[in-house]
Amino acid sequence: MFILKGIEQLEKAIAKAKKVRPRVEFDHFGRYRVSGSKGYYTVICRKDERGYKTVACTCKGAEKGLVCYHAASALSLHIGLARREQDTPIGVFTDANEIPYLKPSIERPVERVGGIRIN
Ligand SMILES: [Zn+2]
Numbered sequence: 001m002f003i004l005k006g007i008e009q010l011e012k013a014i015a016k017a018k019k020v021r022p023r024v025e026f027d028h029f030g031r032y033r034v035s036g037s038k039g040y041y042t043v044i045c046r047k048d049e050r051g052y053k054t055v056a057c058t059c060k061g062a063e064k065g066l067v068c069y070h071a072a073s074a075l076s077l078h079i080g081l082a083r084r085e086q087d088t089p090i091g092v093f094t095d096a097n098e099i100p101y102l103k104p105s106i107e108r109p110v111e112r113v114g115g116i117r118i119n
Helices: 007-020 069-084
Strands: 002-004 024-028 031-036 039-047 053-057
Touching: 002 007, 007 069, 024 069, 031 069, 039 069, 053 069
Parallel strands: none
Antiparallel strands: 002 053, 024 031, 031 039, 039 053
16 A cells, blocks of 8 residues: 555556556546456455545555556546546446546548548
8 A cells, every 4th residue: 555645656657557548447446457467356445534545456566655557547537537526427438448548459441430431
């Protein structure tokens, strides 16, 4: 578990997440499942009683207090949810494609968009 103080703490983990592109599954607000090398890890983002934003992951790295890429991936979704929760139903954002720094893994070929061909 670690305390989130700023986004710069996550830079390395985000870089790793960009490479690994783990799948993030939404459980409920503050709780996510992230795919890792040995199955899914659970990431819990919450504020503790002192008001610190804490992030816990069930992987080995996080046990030692490291910022793992699972946490970074889940946080990216969590932060997006926290920003949008007021005007949008939370259930909509269960897709990993919503994570700002992860591009959709399946990209539609440009020529199919619109479906108009000029012959
Ligand atoms: Zn982890």
